[in-house]
Amino acid sequence: xxxxxxxxxxxxxxxxxxxxxxxxxxxxxxxxxxxxxxxxxxxxxxxxxxxxxxxxxxxxxxxxxxxxx
Amino acid sequence: xxxxxxxxxxxxxxxxxxxxxxxxxxxxxxxxxxxxxxxxxxxxxxxxxxxxxxxxxxxxxxxxxxxxxxxxxxxxxxxxxxxxxxxxxxxxxxxxxxxxxxxxxxxxxxxxxxxxxxxxxxxxxxxxxxxxxxxxxxxxxxxxxxxxxxxxxxxxxxxxxxxxxxxxxxxxxxxxxxxxxxxxxxxxxxxxxxxxxxxxxxxxxxxxxxxxxxxxxxxxxxxxxxxxxxxxxxxxxxxxxxxxxxxxxxxxxxxxxxxxxxxxxxxxxxxxxxxxxxxxxxxxxxxxxxxxxxxxxxxxxxxxxxxxxxxxxxxxxxxxxxxxxxxxxxxxxxxxxxxxxxxxxxxxxxxxxxxxxxxxxxxxxxxxxxxxxxxxxxxxxxxxxxxxxxxxxxxxxxxxxxxxxxxxxxxxxxxxxxxxxxxxxxxxxxxxxxxxxxxxxxxxxxxxxxxxxxxxxxxxxxxxxxxxxxxxxxxxxxxxxxxxxxxxxxxxxxxxxxxxxxxxxxxxxxxxxxxxxxxxxxxxxxxxxxxxxxxxxxxxxxxxxxxxxxx
Numbered sequence: 037x038x039x040x041x042x043x044x045x046x047x048x049x050x051x052x053x054x055x056x057x058x059x060x061x062x063x064x065x066x067x068x069x070x071x072x073x074x075x076x077x078x079x080x081x082x083x084x085x086x087x088x089x090x091x092x093x094x095x096x097x098x099x100x101x102x103x104x105x
Numbered sequence: 106x107x108x109x110x111x112x113x114x115x116x117x118x119x120x121x122x123x124x125x126x127x128x129x130x131x132x133x134x135x136x137x138x139x140x141x142x143x144x145x146x147x148x149x150x151x152x153x154x155x156x157x158x159x160x161x162x163x164x165x166x167x168x169x170x171x172x173x174x175x176x177x178x179x180x181x182x183x184x185x186x187x188x189x190x191x192x193x194x195x196x197x198x199x200x201x202x203x204x205x206x207x208x209x210x211x212x213x214x215x216x217x218x219x220x221x222x223x224x225x226x227x228x229x230x231x232x233x234x235x236x237x238x239x240x241x242x243x244x245x246x247x248x249x250x251x252x253x254x255x256x257x258x259x260x261x262x263x264x265x266x267x268x269x270x271x272x273x274x275x276x277x278x279x280x281x282x283x284x285x286x287x288x289x290x291x292x293x294x295x296x297x298x299x300x301x302x303x304x305x306x307x308x309x310x311x312x313x314x315x316x317x318x319x320x321x322x323x324x325x326x327x328x329x330x331x332x333x334x335x336x337x338x339x340x341x342x343x344x345x346x347x348x349x350x351x352x353x354x355x356x357x358x359x360x361x362x363x364x365x366x367x368x369x370x371x372x373x374x375x376x377x378x379x380x381x382x383x384x385x386x387x388x389x390x391x392x393x394x395x396x397x398x399x400x401x402x403x404x405x406x407x408x409x410x411x412x413x414x415x416x417x418x419x420x421x422x423x424x425x426x427x428x429x430x431x432x433x434x435x436x437x438x439x440x441x442x443x444x445x446x447x448x449x450x451x452x453x454x455x456x457x458x459x460x461x462x463x464x465x466x467x468x469x470x471x472x473x474x475x476x477x478x479x480x481x482x483x484x485x486x487x488x489x490x491x492x493x494x495x496x497x498x499x500x501x502x503x504x505x506x507x508x509x510x511x512x513x514x515x516x517x518x519x520x521x522x523x524x525x526x527x528x529x530x531x532x533x534x535x536x537x538x539x540x541x542x543x544x545x546x547x548x549x550x551x552x553x554x555x556x557x558x559x560x561x562x563x564x565x566x567x568x569x570x571x572x573x574x575x576x577x578x579x580x581x582x583x584x585x586x587x588x589x590x591x592x593x594x595x596x597x598x599x600x601x602x603x604x605x606x607x608x609x610x611x612x613x614x615x616x617x618x619x620x621x622x623x624x625x626x627x628x629x630x631x632x633x634x635x636x637x638x639x640x641x642x643x644x645x646x647x648x649x650x651x652x653x654x655x656x
Contacts, residue, residue, distance in 0.1 A: 063496075070500030078510045 037088035110381035111395045113326055118241060120170040121248070123262040128286040137163045137258075138453060140277065140290035142265050142303060144168070146180065146240065147421025147438030148296030149247035153194045154446030156254035158562045160453060163288070164251075165279060169261035171248060172241030179240035180435035181354050182335075185224075186523035187439040188232035189541040189628060193555045196246040197232065204238035205353045210335035212517050215342055219505040220512040224520060229612050230540035231553050235335075235520070237354045240435065268293065268303045268417070275416050292449065294418045296438075299407070301423040309414065311407035316428065318488040319365040320348075321374050321401045323384060326357050327394035337517035339487070339502060343386040348487050348517070358397050361387070364487065371401035404428040404484070408477055412441075412466040420445060425473035430483035430518030433476040440523065441469050447626035450562045451650060456587045458651035464531045472524035479519050486516035526629065531649050536629040542609055547602035554628060562626050563587040564646055567603075568637060569610065570595030570618040579639035582655075586646045623649060 043049050057065045077086055128135050139155065141148050144166035152164045173179060183191070183200065191197045208225040211218050224234030251257045266285070267278040275293040279286055295303040304311060333353050341349040348364035363383055365374050373379060380399045388394065405426060412424045421438025445465045451457035489495045504511035523538035541555045557565055566588050571579070576598040579590060592598050594605030595618070603609070610616025613624075614633055621637035623645050624630055631649040634641050643655060 066493075066496045067499055067503075070496045071504055074497075074500055074504055074511060074514070075508075 037085050037092060108378070108381055108385065110377040112377070113395045113397050116172075116241070118170050118172055119245060119248075121259070121261050123169060123282055124260070125281070125283045126258075126260055126263075126286065128288060129281070129284055132286075134276075134287050134289055136274065136289040136291070138291045139163065139294070139449060140165065140275075140288065140292075141294045141296055142166075142277075143296035143298060143421075143423070144171075144244070144248070144259070145296060145298055145421065145438070146243055146247075146435050147423075147442045148294070149244055149251065150190065150194070150439045151294060151296065151420060151442035151446055152257045152259075153196075153247050153251050153254070154190070154443055155450060156251055156256040157194055157559070158446065158450040159256065160446075160450045161256045161258070163258045163260065163290075165260050165263040165265055165277075167262065167264040171244035172239075180243075180432070181237050181239060181352060181360055182432035182436070182521070183236050183238060183243065183439075184432060184436045184521040184523075185228065185230055185232050185234050185540070186521075186538055187436045188236060189230060189555055190439060190443045191243075191246075192232060192541060192553075193559045193628075194247075194250060195559075196250050199246045200236055200238055200243065201233075203242055203355045204236040205333050205355065206233045206236050207333050207335060207353075208234040209332075210337070210520070212515050213336065213338045214340055214502040214506070214515075217506050219339070219502060220515040220517075222520075228540065229542055229608055231543055231555070232541055235432075237352055237360075239354050239356075239358070242355060265297075265303060268306055270307070270415060270417065273416075290416070292416050292418065294420055294445070295423045296420050296442075297423050299405075299422040299426045301419070303417070304409070304419065304423055307414065307417065309409060309419075311409055313405060313407035313426075315405040316403060316484060316488070317367045318484065319367055319369050319371065319374075319401065319403050321363045321365055321371075321380060321383075321399070323361045323363070323380050323399050324354070324358050324397040325361060325384060325394050326397060327359065327388060327392050329388060329392045331359075339498075339515065339517060341387075344383065349387070350517075365401070367488075369401075371403075375399045375401045406477055406481070408473055409470070412470050412473075413463060418445060418462075418465065420469075424469070425477065427473075427477050427480040428484040430480050430487065432518075432521045433480055436521040437469075437473060437476055440472070441465075443627050444469050447562050451587060451626075454562075456650065458653070460651035461531065464529060464651065467529045468526040468532075468536065471527050475524055476521075483516045483518045523629075531651055532631055533648065534632070536625075536631060539613060539624050539628045539630050541628070542606075542612060544606065544609065545604040547604060549604075552603075554624070557589070557591075558624075558626055558628060561587075561589075563589045564626060564631070564649060565624040566590045566642060566646070567593050567609075567613060567615070567622045567624065568600070568642075569593045569616055569620045570605075571598050571600065571637070572619075573598050575619075575637075575639055576600050579637075579642050582639040582643040583646060586643065586652075587650070588642075588646050590642075621645075625649060 139162040141164045212220040264280045269276045275290045336351040338349040340346045350362035352360045412419045420441040448461045501514045526536035528535045592600040592602040613622040615622045619636045621634040623632040632645040
């Protein structure tokens with residue numbers, strides 16, 4: 037899993053992502069994110085990297101949770 | 106106006122007479138080498154496989170007919186490997202004549218087709234990828250074949266009430282309409298199914314779990330020309346957005362399976378008028394239909410940690426149960442039986458070591474574990490457990506309509522395959538099925554791998570263009586081993602030969618002059634030798650059969 041920046045225009049990417057979510061309900065945003073995850077996963081095409089990304093994403097949620105259980 | 110829904114006349118299934126066994130009159134405890142309990146698909150396949158190999162067995166069953174509760178719904182899809190086994194056992198032609206051959210599947214979401222597959226593309230076998238047939242027909246054909254072979258002591262109406270391991274075997278108590286008796290077995294095979302009382306009686310943990318997903322089966326006959334393909338809906342508009350399965354079986358009977366709400370009233374949803382209204386919604390007005398069978402079901406799974414416990418072997422549902430998606434239940438039981446049959450035959454003859462019987466567990470337990478994993482993933486796709494799972498599935502289905510990559514994620518069941526076996530002492534590089542390839546003998550006569558394997562119980566050694574000297578030495582080195590050595594191509598080697606065949610070479614993963622492939626009696630590839638010597642061939646056979654290395 038790459039942890040150094042590889043996105044050529046990070047701010048531009050982030051702005052495009054926000055723009056895609058504009059005007060959507062929470063449920064519609066969740067649907068969009070899910071479709072995006074699947075599309076990006078297929079671009080990545082590396083099983084080990086995909087599993088590492090899933091782990092990293094899941095860890096982040098636990099470590100930043102405002103309500104530690 | 107409410108419709109009236111008719112039921113077809115019930116199937117008339119065969120029954121066989123209970124014949125009081127000699128033990129009842131004599132009171133003597135007779136010892137039998139092999140006792141199989143349970144005449145379902147796996148127990149019958151094992152009895153038939155053994156009989157085909159000339160091995161006697163006692164087969165006990167508590168019923169006196171085929172099917173369960175009459176012609177009720179059970180397994181319907183028989184996979185290529187199972188069909189190849191049935192070909193070897195001599196009942197494939199009957200199955201093919203009665204059943205529905207298919208290889209194409211389509212998956213729909215709403216009105217849209219989102220995924221399809223053609224299993225024929227990967228096949229080089231004489232047998233088709235699948236035949237659909239009501240399970241009781243398979244059992245019926247097996248019983249008739251077993252009776253024809255005449256080596257199995259089939260005892261109907263014989264319920265095993267107690268099993269007790271003893272020093273060198275197993276003691277069983279059997280209850281019959283004419284009284285109880287006790288027998289002993291050198292080896293006992295439990296094929297009594299998911300609720301095995303033998304397994305429970307021996308205190309063996311099955312690690313069961315139960316799904317909350319609910320389905321209702323409707324077996325129904327109607328006149329509406331539909332393709333003989335496997336159709337599945339992830340979310341059918343005519344079933345309130347839930348899953349539907351549609352498959353044709355013999356006698357023009359369709360198996361239509363409707364996913365129901367988890368909290369449904371199972372008695373209500375399977376009432377004829379309720380099931381009929383669902384079917385009317387699907388078929389549209391004006392299509393006449395009659396029911397053959399309606400029934401609700403929830404699925405469950407279990408998996409034994411070990412399939413061999415000393416002298417007791419567990420096969421089929423007694424050993425493993427998986428959810429029904431992909432037809433991996435019945436097929437797996439049939440393949441358990443074919444895995445065990447030749448091993449029992451060779452060990453009984455002293456032509457293989459007892460450790461070969463351990464390989465039954467080493468091969469079929471991982472196969473069942475794999476089937477459990479595969480079917481559990483399908484089940485989870487079909488019954489999402491949280492809002493997030495619903496969101497992800499919605500994304501898969503939405504993308505699948507537009508982009509090919511996402512179609513592979515649509516999971517309405519991954520069809521049963523002949524599982525690969527892991528590397529083990531008898532399989533140094535693991536095992537892989539060899540399909541029933543059409544072949545030609547050197548003189549041009551047609552044959553198949555199954556025909557070659559149907560004679561006696563021997564491994565087949567396919568040796569590509571061996572030299573005469575090596576061939577002579579190999580015949581000497583393997584004379585005492587159950588091996589049929591065949592040359593593929595080449596001349597002057599003096600071995601029985603098959604014509605050179607690129608498809609065979611590609612399929613078995615050899616073909617260079619001097620290369621060698623060892624095929625087991627269950628049509629699994631046990632070994633590939635890039636450059637075979639007579640000693641290496643003998644060693645390969647001894648390894649595959651758990652025999653000590655040559656002195």
